Each structure stands twice: as C-alpha cells, then as structure tokens.
Amino acid sequence: MVFRWVLLASAQRGSEMKISVGESVLELVRGDITRQETEAIVNAANSRLAGGGGVDGAIHRAGGPRILEECRAIGGCPTGRAVITSGANLKAKYVIHTVGPVYRGGGRGEAELLGSAYLESLKLAAGNDVRSISFPSISTGAYGYPIAGAARIALNTVVAFLEESGAVWLVRFVLFSEADLKVYEDELREIGAD
C-alpha cells in the first residue's frame, strides 16, 4: 500500500504514537475506551447486540441501560457490519457497535470480515457527521484473533479510509494493555516502512 504519513509524536516510554494521514490524525494510546471524549466510540459487540464481557460489558456498564435498550430496538448486527446508538451516559455522543469475526484459524474469511468491521464503522461515523472516533482492538480478546495480524488489518483499513475521505478528522486506537499498544506501534511503523 502506498500512502504518505508523517510521524507527529512518539513518546520514549511508548505511551503514545500519532501520525497524520492527509488532513487527519491517527493516534495510538493506552487506556480505557469508555473514558474517551471522541464524538464516537466503537464497541466490539456480538451479533445479537446483547452485551457481554470485555470491552462490550465495560461500555454498557459505563453508558447505562439506555444503550442496551437501543440495541434491542435495532435487533442485531451481522459479522463485519456496524450499527449506531447514542452514547447515553458516556462522554461520547455515539456508540458504534460492530461485530468482528471469531478467529477459527484464518481460513474462514476472518481477515475480510475484520477489515469490514473497521470500514463499516468508519462509514457509519462519516454518515453521522462524526469527526472523531475511538476504536478498541476488535476481535483480539474473547474472539481470539492474533493481535499482530489484527492490528495490521485495523491500521491498513483506517489509513486507507483516511486517505480517501476527509470526513473523519481523528481516529484513536485505545489499547487496553501496554503489550497491545506496543504491537500496534510496531505494526504502524511497519506499514509506514512498506
């Protein structure tokens, strides 16, 4: 993939990395996605939109019951697609719920479905005039997707979108652990070096 990116900041202790893609910014931070002040945060949901563990549970706990009510009204979401609800009690105005693939060895379209989960989330954000959005590391928890491969797909998809569209100004990946942040940083450097 050919694109231009500019390294804006990379802290020595590895706590944050920020690049510019076109007019937009892509950043990697360690943190809790429920506390982000971006206009939208993305939930790694299940296809029944029923809530659950991991980041899904954390978002529903922090946002309150209204999010689950809105999810019930929507009904469900196929793998690789995304739906939007309000952010209820969260700082974010919206939650975009997307469903990543369960990893079953890599031969069942997992890579395409994971890329689609990111792309559909970005399109939904742009369609709702969302200028800033935070993503967790979709599918790399309970769904078992190996994180290096998942990070590469996530970053490639976001960079390609930002190159094509000026609609979203800030995309932030919020990684829950230092180890996950490091994987994303390494993959972003590799993408830039390609």
Ligand code: ADP
């Ligand atoms: P999936 O079912 O898509 O694999 P999980 O929620 O199990 O989703 O895990 C996805 C990632 O989200 C994991 O790396 C997990 O550590 C991370 N995570 C869990 N809670 C939070 C949170 N509050 N903020 C950001 N990331 C989180």
